[in-house]
Amino acid sequence: MKLKRLKDQLGESLSWSDYLSLPFTQTVITETLRMGNIIIGVMRKAMKDIEIKGHLIPKGWCFFAYFRSVHLDESNYDWPYQFNPWRWQDNKDISSCNFTPFGGGQRLCPGLDLARLEASIFLHHFVTQFRWVAEEDTVVNFPTKNTNQAPAQTLKFHLYPSSQGIQNGWEKPLTS
Ligand code: HEM
Numbered sequence: 461m462k463l464k465r466l467k468d469q470l471g472e473s474l475s476w477s478d479y480l481s482l483p484f485t486q487t488v489i490t491e492t493l494r495m496g497n498i499i500i501g502v503m504r505k506a507m508k509d510i511e512i513k514g515h516l517i518p519k520g521w522c523f524f525a526y527f528r529s530v531h532l533d534e535s536n537y538d539w540p541y542q543f544n545p546w547r548w549q550d551n552k553d554i555s556s557c558n559f560t561p562f563g564g565g566q567r568l569c570p571g572l573d574l575a576r577l578e579a580s581i582f583l584h585h586f587v588t589q590f591r592w593v594a595e596e597d598t599v600v601n602f603p604t605k606n607t608n609q610a611p612a613q614t615l616k617f618h619l620y621p622s623s624q625g626i627q628n629g630w631e632k633p634l635t636s
Pocket residue numbers: 497498499502503560561562563564566567568569570571572574575
């Protein structure tokens with residue numbers, strides 16, 4: 461908010477140093493990636509027999525490494541179903557094996573910094589120019605439509621512009 465006011469007063473747009481000055485936005489993005497990432501896991505083919513925790517994956521088999529089960533495992537995260545960006549404060553390590561929204565190793569997503577930058581710019585404009593109320597306080601995971609049979613998962617919310625200044629109250633909803 462402070463940054464938005466300052467930029468409005470100066471008539472400037474966001475710069476790279478502004479982006480770097482928003483560490484809490486990064487914790488929100490990190491927590492969103494942990495709980496509701498668009499990519500839930502990756503497919504791999506075993507090039508040789510592999511044993512993991514007593515389970516054999518024979519050579520040639522395909523398997524799915526399911527990130528979400530790791531991201532929502534309470535042995536990795538306290539209260540894993542609670543959206544808590546503060547858990548990432550104090551520069552907590554985001555390059556651990558327990559947090560892999562962008563994959564890892566040789567196939568690590570090359571777009572990860574761009575993705576974080578885009579999400580950050582979106583969030584900055586969204587929270588400083590709009591207000592919203594969700595009809596239900598719930599987590600919506602992608603894909604929002606799993607199969608032709610399953611009903612689409614949607615999150616209904618009311619969106620309000622805060623066009624008369626970010627400190628002002630609610631106006632008429634733009635959408636519902
Ligand atoms: C939130 C946004 C994004 C998420 C969660 C994401 C996630 C991932 C993941 C998990 C992989 C690894 C796939 C695997 O190991 O099989 C991957 C690969 C890749 N991503 Fe992203 N990605 C995102 C945004 C982007 C963006 C913005 C770009 C480019 C502009 C990008 C380009 C790529 C490419 C080219 C690969 C293939 C890398 C390779 O196979 O060597 N991604 N991404």
